[in-house]
Amino acid sequence: xxxxxxxxxxxxxxxxxxxxxxxxxxxxxxxxxxxxxxxxxxxxxxxxxxxxxxxxxxxxxxxxxxxxxxxxxxxxxxxxxxxxxxxxxxxxxxxxxxxxxxxxxxxxxxxxxxxxxxxxxxxxxxxxxxxxxxxxxxxxxxxxxxxxxxxxxxxxxxxxxxxxxxxxxxxxxxxxxxxxxxxxxxxxxxxxxxxxxxxxxxxxxxxxxxxxxx
Numbered sequence: 001x002x003x004x005x006x007x008x009x010x011x012x013x014x015x016x017x018x019x020x021x022x023x024x025x026x027x028x029x030x031x032x033x034x035x036x037x038x039x040x041x042x043x044x045x046x047x048x049x050x051x052x053x054x055x056x057x058x059x060x061x062x063x064x065x066x067x068x069x070x071x072x073x074x075x076x077x078x079x080x081x082x083x084x085x086x087x088x089x090x091x092x093x094x095x096x097x098x099x100x101x102x103x104x105x106x107x108x109x110x111x112x113x114x115x116x117x118x119x120x121x122x123x124x125x126x127x128x129x130x131x132x133x134x135x136x137x138x139x140x141x142x143x144x145x146x147x148x149x150x151x152x153x154x155x156x157x158x159x160x161x162x163x164x165x166x167x168x169x170x171x172x173x174x175x176x177x178x179x180x181x182x183x184x185x186x187x188x189x190x191x192x193x194x195x196x197x198x199x200x201x202x203x204x205x206x207x208x209x210x211x212x213x214x
Contacts, residue, residue: 002171002183005041010076016186019164021204032084032209035135035164039088042162042184046073047093049182050129068176072096073160074127076150078103078123078142081206082133085164091134097123099130103142115145125154127186137166137203138196142174147178164205165189167198172175 005012015034018024025031052067076099077086088105090096102119130150134143143161150156159181161174164187169192191199207213 002175002185002188003045004185004188005045006187010041012038012186015041016164020200025203025208028209028211035084035205035209036088036091036163038186039085039090039133039162040092041088043092046131046160046162046184050096052154064112071128074102074123074125076130076132078132078134078146079119081135081204082211084209085135085162086133089131089162090106097128099123099125101146103146115142117146120149120156122150125150125156127155127157129158130160131162133162135164136197136198136201137161137163137170137174137183138192139167140170143170143174145178149180158210161185165198165201167192170198210211 006016015038019034019038050073051070053070055066055068057064057066072095073093074097074213075086075089075093077083079100079102086098090098099120099122101117103115103117109114132143134146137143147161151159159178161181162184164186165190166183168188168190171183171188174183189198189201193199202208
């Protein structure tokens with residue numbers, strides 16, 4: 001299942017437009033903030049799909065009936081590009097547990113690349129709703145590798161993948177290898193370059209947020 005926020009017109013269009021805009025990207029703080037605001041909207045929309053239970057709240061004047069989350073999800077982030085969007089989601093789901101994953105592309109002289117995962121810090125994910133945040137879903141290989149290893153280690157209840165922009169190829173790869181996952185994306189682009197960057201995309205989200213890698 002794929003949920004696309006820009007299928008309906010909303011303020012998300014403005015945030016994504018600024019994230020893509022070369023001139024606006026020169027303001028690094030604004031880029032991070034737009035990713036954060038996008039994360040806040042994702043968190044609100046995804047919260048509608050989580051499990052709630054009826055609860056009574058005592059007010060100064062009586063008892064109010066409502067429904068609250070029966071359990072907080074776990075927000076997992078691919079470092080470093082996912083940090084701003086993770087913070088946005090954490091602003092809304094502010095009692096969520098968190099996991100952090102260090103994964104990156106290692107490019108060979110031939111131009112091909114492999115995915116390396118060298119760091120994971122996570123709470124126990126058994127019987128938990130896991131939301132994995134990776135702002136750019138290009139080939140989908142990083143997400144699939146990460147999720148498959150987590151699924152091998154834990155009995156995850158449900159898996160949600162969140163990206164600001166995804167490629168058609170990346171969506172197809174995730175659906176093929178993680179059919180149980182629900183994908184939430186801001187927008188889907190049609191192309192990848194020979195170096196697996198999304199076109200038109202927005203560039204390298206990590207570099208734009210924190211500076212170009214050496």
